[in-house]
Every structure is written in structure tokens, then in C-alpha cells.
Amino acid sequence: MKRLLVGYRAQDLFVKGRRGAKQPSPLLDGEVTCHVLDIYHRHAIEKTHHVKAVCSAHLPEGPWDEIYFKTGPKLMSGELSLDMLQEISRLTGGDLRPPRFHLEFEGKERDRNALLEKIVGDPGRVRDFSSTWRASVPGCEPIELTSLPGCFCHRRADDGGLALAEVVSRELSARGDAAEGLEFLDMGCGCGLVGFLVASAVKGVGLVMVDSHSRAVEAANLNSKRLGIPAEIILSDNGTPARMDGSFDVFAGNPPYYSDYRIAEVFLETAVRALKPGGTCYTVVKNDAGLKPVQERYFPSVEVVRRRGYCVLKSVKTA
Numbered sequence: 547m548k549r550l551l552v553g554y555r556a557q558d559l560f561v562k563g564r565r566g567a568k569q570p571s572p573l574l575d576g577e578v579t580c581h582v583l584d585i586y587h588r589h590a591i592e593k594t595h596h597v598k599a600v601c602s603a604h605l606p607e608g609p610w611d612e613i614y615f616k617t618g619p620k621l622m623s624g625e626l627s628l629d630m631l632q633e634i635s636r637l638t639g640g641d642l643r644p645p646r647f648h649l650e651f652e653g654k655e656r657d658r659n660a661l662l663e664k665i666v667g668d669p670g671r672v673r674d675f676s677s678t679w680r681a682s683v684p685g686c687e688p689i690e691l692t693s694l695p696g697c698f699c700h701r702r703a704d705d706g707g708l709a710l711a712e713v714v715s716r717e718l719s720a721r722g723d724a725a726e727g728l729e730f731l732d733m734g735c736g737c738g739l740v741g742f743l744v745a746s747a748v749k750g751v752g753l754v755m756v757d758s759h760s761r762a763v764e765a766a767n768l769n770s771k772r773l774g775i776p777a778e779i780i781l782s783d784n785g786t787p788a789r790m791d792g793s794f795d796v797f798a799g800n801p802p803y804y805s806d807y808r809i810a811e812v813f814l815e816t817a818v819r820a821l822k823p824g825g826t827c828y829t830v831v832k833n834d835a836g837l838k839p840v841q842e843r844y845f846p847s848v849e850v851v852r853r854r855g856y857c858v859l860k861s862v863k864t865a
């Protein structure tokens with residue numbers, strides 16, 4: 547019996563046993579593969595459970611005897627749930643009922659039924675959930691970027707990302723010919739908003755992008771090809787130590803702030819490791835009061851550049 551679990555995190559794969567003790571969920575019995583979209587969750591599952599975990603932008607082909615899908619409004623956007631369910635429906639030949647398919651929906655019954663009905667009620671329809679939109683920095687032609695459900699800020703440019711791209715583009719352009727050949731690291735690249743805008747404004751920049759989300763990496767690869775801007779695009783949640791070898795001139799990151807500054811610190815640790823002495827680190831945040839003291843622990847000084855209601859925090863690596 548080959549079972550595919552979709553949307554489960556490490557903590558979802560426990561049940562309460564006798565006296566409230568945590569024990570592995572019965573879902574893990576047998577030949578099980580867990581699919582996740584973010585490599586952080588693959589690492590967490592592999593560390594916690596003895597089970598195969600796959601991180602990819604699309605579901606593994608199988609064949610699968612059973613597919614379990616965990617979702618709900620607090621776990622995934624409606625569009626991502628629909629996109630995943632459409633993929634599951636293709637893998638089960640349209641059979642979205644037990645025993646072939648099980649939906650664990652955290653939310654209201656009517657929302658659960660509405661989600662299922664959108665796919666079951668219209669079996670022949672294959673929806674394209676990608677979105678293509680334009681973004682630009684002052685003085686440059688707009689570029690077209692494609693994002694996918696699961697990408698941060700799907701269907702539009704994030705203002706924080708735009709503020710970061712504008713400040714970095716302006717400062718690198720001001721270096722004139724000296725900007726040619728600079729090695730630029732865009733961490734948490736999403737679909738590539740910051741990196742591609744900077745590379746379109748400052749010619750000859752060598753672009754490396756990193757993201758922990760497989761859909762971000764897929765979208766960034768797609769955008770690199772469509773824009774004709776070469777980039778090395780890496781799936782990683784730990785700053786990929788092998789590549790982060792002190793060879794970068796510029797680091798830019800728009801980290802997520804949902805776990806206080808824990809992820810921002812992963813970004814800053816990477817920046818310190820990745821930059822050459824004299825290299826510049828730029829991060830962006832809505833309000834600098836929280837991030838500035840954190841960044842000061844990694845760099846000797848932090849300059850705040852205000853743009854679009856955001857703060858871009860600039861630091862230079864010394865020795």
C-alpha cells in the first residue's frame with residue numbers, strides 16, 4: 547500500500563497516546579512518502595520521523611494507492627489548496643473519495659465542501675494558477691515576472707521587495723562601471739523580484755538566488771529563462787554553506803518576519819558568511835526598531851534608508 551501525504555508538517559504526524567504522550571501517527575505505517583513545498587519542512591520531517599520526505603514544486607507521480615491531503619485557510623491560501631487538489635485529482639484519475647483520497651480540512655465544513663466541489667463539479671477543467679505581472683525600478687523598463695501559488699506575494703510585487711530593489715539598484719548604478727561583474731546574492735528570492743530588477747538595472751551583475759520554497763525556485767527559474775537573465779538558483783533553507791564562501795560583493799534579503807527574527811538571523815548569518823570584506827548587506831523591514839539591533843549583532847554599523855514606507859538596512863562587512 548503506497549501512501550502519499552500532502553501538506554503535513556512534522557508536528558502533524560503525531561497523535562496523543564496513553565497518558566497524553568506523543569506517538570507517531572498511524573498515517574506513517576506502511577510505505578509512506580510525505581510531500582512538502584518548503585525544504586525546511588522536509589528537514590523537520592526527516593529529523594523527527596523515519597519516513598521519506600520529498601520537496602518539489604509539484605506532487606511526485608506515484609502511482610499511489612492512497613493520498614491524504616491536509617489543508618485549511620490557516621495552512622494554505624485558497625488558490626494553493628485548489629492547485630494541489632487539482633494535481634491530486636489528476637493522480638487519482640479524478641477519484642476524490644475514500645479509500646483513494648482523504649481530505650483533512652482544518653476549517654469550516656462548508657469551505658471544505660466548496661473546495662472539493664470546485665474540482666469534482668468541473669472535472670474536465672484544468673486551471674492555470676500562475677500569474678504574470680510587471681514590476682520596475684525608476685529609470686528602467688518594466689520587467690514581466692511570473693509567480694505561482696505558494697510563492698510569497700503571488701500575483702503582485704511586494705512593496706518591501708520593491709523598496710529593496712530600488713535602493714540596491716540606485717546604489718549599484720551610482721558605482722558606474724565598477725558595478726560590472728559584481729557578485730550579487732538574493733536570499734529568499736521568491737519568484738526573483740529583487741534579483742531580476744537589480745540585474746535589469748545594473749548590467750553585468752552575477753546573480754545567485756536562494757529560496758527554501760520549491761515553488762519560488764521554480765518561478766525564479768522560469769523568470770530567468772523568460773527574461774534572458776542568467777542566474778544560479780538554489781533550493782536551501784540554511785544558506786547553502788558550500789556556495790556561501792565569502793565571494794559575494796552584495797547581499798540582499800527581504801526575510802519573512804513570522805517567527806520574530808529567527809529567519810532574519812539565518813539571512814544575516816548567511817550574509818556575513820557570503821560577503822567579501824567590504825561587501826554590502828541590504829535587508830528590508832517595515833519598521834527598523836526590531837531588526838536594527840539584530841543586524842547590529844552581525845555587522846559593525848547599520849544605516850537606515852527609507853523608501854516606500856519601508857526601511858532598508860544597509861551594512862558593510864569589515865574584515
Ligand SMILES: C[S@@+](CC[C@H](N)C(=O)[O-])C[C@H]1O[C@@H](n2cnc3c(N)ncnc32)[C@H](O)[C@@H]1O
Nearest residue numbers: 698704707734735736739757758759783800802
Ligand atoms: C518576504 S519573502 C520575499 C520574496 C522576494 N524576495 C520579494 O521581496 O518579494 C521571503 C522569502 O524567503 C523565503 N525563505 C524563508 N525562509 C528561508 C530560508 N531559511 N532560506 C531561504 N529562503 C527562505 C520564503 O520562501 C520567501 O520566498
